[in-house]
Amino acid sequence: MSARILIVDDDPIQRRNLEMMVLRLGYKTILADGGISALTILNQRKDISVVLLDLSMPDLGGKAVLENLQNAGNTVPVIVLPQDQEIGKVGDTLKLGALDFIPKPAMFERVSVSLLNALRVNALTQEIYRARLAGQPRLQLRDLVCHSAEMESVIKQARHVAQMDSAILLEGEMGCGKETLARAIHLASKRQGAPFIVLDCQSFQTRRSQDTITRNTRRGQQIESCIEEDLAKANGGVLLLRNVSELPIKVQKQLYAHICIMHHNPSSYTIDDNALDIRVIATSIKPLRDLVLKGKFCAELYELISDSVISLPPLRLRNRDIPALAHMFLLKFALEERLSHITGISPQAMALLKEHGWPGNVRELKNAIHRAVLLCNGGELTVEDFRHLDPSVKKKTPLSSLERQLEALLKAPCGIDQDGNVKSLPAVEAELIRYALNRHEGQISKVARQLGIGRTTLYRKIKEYGIDVAAFAKK
16 A cells, blocks of 8 residues: 655645655655644544645744644654755754755655655654554553453452462463463562463474374473473463363373472472472363363363462453453554544444354454454444454353253253153153263263163163264264
């Protein structure tokens, strides 16, 4: 996308000549016939890359325009256009922030070079600005949005555990802000200035699948090396185990061994003769206690990383937080994209956001706001700017305890069909077996025990009723 140049001159002939030069160079233009008009345009539009500014104008001179821009903190590059008798004033304009000057009448070659340099400076300024944004401190606990009772409880727990040095387990759906909360806890702790190292546990699944031709011993050595490397980096600070539930069971045991030695025999686990001192924070999208009970997660590792367990609610259960989160993301992206004229969200659009189901939680809301900001043509986000949202994803009203019991009762096997007729005994028995297989994820031993029959009898009945056990096994 070509740059847009604002040309400010009260002389229509000079203005036209400059416009022809700028267009010839391949840039877009916007014209202003005086200083007041120029400031109005600069306040309303954030797509101006460079300003060509006449010094002498009847309503507001170039020097006054520069003073206004400086006071407003506007860093758009300005090239002043002095007459011969005004060359002596150029020094003052440079002090006020002007980048360069082009004596009148402007020559094409000089305009070309000066604009190219100004655009390079503008690009560099924006890059520095974005880098500063990226380098800003992460959100602290006091900055996290918590208008809902659910999040207030989470923040209260987080403040409490931040002052300790014990391991923390953060559980919640994908995109609900577990890592953001982990970093905020770190900033509120005594380790705030120390390293915060992320070990992506899901990557071990990828490594394992990509390394199938490698001998198991070598693969084990690579995993050991990776764990040791991240532990060394995190010394004195925090090691975040991201998506710890995704670790293969063998790696869970290896990680447990490392952490166990570090905690219980620190003198034997050293880096440069110094004992490791690390706080462990883990995140999981699945309830780890359930995985432990099913034998799918190492019980010993769970005990090590779950001194405190905090469950983050999904966004659909934090309805009161949606407006605040949406406005926070709006301000962030409008600033980053230099679209600060976008200042709000229409009531209709906000109603749409509150009704959406947000399966991707806060992360999905953040991405939706960013996209809407880029699509927006006015001063506020409208329903049209959120046309990319799937209208079929509606928020489900949480069931009450009584409704949940009723729903479970309706799903359970029944001896009467929909027409009120009594079912045959084989039909009821087959339905009961399917229900038990589904409840216990196809585990024959548990199903047989629950039904009070032997495994051989159960297998016979499964074959007799043509039941596919594999269909009930957990994927």
